[in-house]
Amino acid sequence: MYRDFAHLSINRPTHTIYPWLRFSEPASNPKLNFKESLMSKLLHIDSSILGGNSVSRQLTAQIVASWRASHPGTEVSYLDLAADAPSHLSAESLGFRLPAGSALSEVQQRENAVSEALVSQFLAADVIVVGAPLYNFSIPTQLKAWIDRVAQVGRTFAYTEKGPVGLAGGKTVIVASSRGGMYSTSEAGNATEHQESYLKVVFGFFGITDVRFVRAEGLAMGEAAKATALAAADLDIKAVAAQAANQPEAALAA
Numbered sequence: 189m190y191r192d193f194a195h196l197s198i199n200r201p202t203h204t205i206y207p208w209l210r211f212s213e214p215a216s217n218p219k220l221n222f223k224e225s226l227m228s229k230l231l232h233i234d235s236s237i238l239g240g241n242s243v244s245r246q247l248t249a250q251i252v253a254s255w256r257a258s259h260p261g262t263e264v265s266y267l268d269l270a271a272d273a274p275s276h277l278s279a280e281s282l283g284f285r286l287p288a289g290s291a292l293s294e295v296q297q298r299e300n301a302v303s304e305a306l307v308s309q310f311l312a313a314d315v316i317v318v319g320a321p322l323y324n325f326s327i328p329t330q331l332k333a334w335i336d337r338v339a340q341v342g343r344t345f346a347y348t349e350k351g352p353v354g355l356a357g358g359k360t361v362i363v364a365s366s367r368g369g370m371y372s373t374s375e376a377g378n379a380t381e382h383q384e385s386y387l388k389v390v391f392g393f394f395g396i397t398d399v400r401f402v403r404a405e406g407l408a409m410g411e412a413a414k415a416t417a418l419a420a421a422d423l424d425i426k427a428v429a430a431q432a433a434n435q436p437e438a439a440l441a442a
């Protein structure tokens with residue numbers, strides 16, 4: 189059962205996490221178009237279990253700071269899935285998949301409220317920055333639990349006679365990918381990682397075509413390799429943060 193819904197960080201006012209966000213700043217970047225100069229919403233998600241030693245947390249913080257510098261009218265909300273993960277899907281938490289009007293137990297209603305809060309928060313965001321470490325060839329289980337809550341028929345996707353259609357298009361997703369080994373430089377590596385490839389598929393399934401990657405890999409291969417990985421990620425951050433939001437052809441750092 190979900191602990192206490194009130195403690196979910198998604199309910200925390202943004203300014204308690206980012207105190208400097210109390211006031212929106214006027215857009216000052218002349219390269220921004222009119223839509224960009226309006227207040228846009230960025231959802232910052234972390235999922236690493238390594239706390240202060242986490243590389244992906246370091247990268248998401250840098251990405252958000254760079255994005256705000258290039259897109260000054262940005263309102264940020266934060267979700268720490270290592271601290272506040274929804275429970276894994278179960279009979280109790282599958283209520284949102286039951287037909288409308290189904291009788292729901294008290295627990296199912298509470299779980300539905302968690303799923304609803306998470307999917308609404310996701311749908312309200314224009315830009316989502318996701319910290320996604322590679323754990324056992326895939327994403328952290330906490331991040332998967334979040335995806336399971338936001339993958340909802342009629343909200344983020346639908347099935348039609350022609351097949352599935354994504355309902356959450358028009359967003360930009362920036363994934364901070366951190367990996368102990370090297371995967372991007374060989375076919376075998378690409379075939380064995382189910383982290384970046386999975387996230388590209390699942391966000392694509394939701395209709396999001398602008399999925400960008402900031403990658404630090406080879407982090408467990410010695411100090412020199414780690415320094416090279418962080419320098420490469422730094423360049424990725426500059427590139428992804430400088431681009432306007434929702435560019436269907438956005439460069440994937442592959």
Ligand SMILES: Cc1cc2nc3c(=O)[nH]c(=O)nc-3n(C[C@H](O)[C@H](O)[C@H](O)COP(=O)(O)O)c2cc1C
Binds near residue numbers: 242323366
């Ligand atoms: C539980 C666990 C599983 C991991 N599995 C892999 C793996 O399958 N492949 C890999 O290259 N690195 C693996 N690593 C190393 C992480 O990818 C690396 O430490 C990375 O920095 C994790 O991101 P984080 O620091 O943000 O948590 C694993 C680390 C942990 C803690």
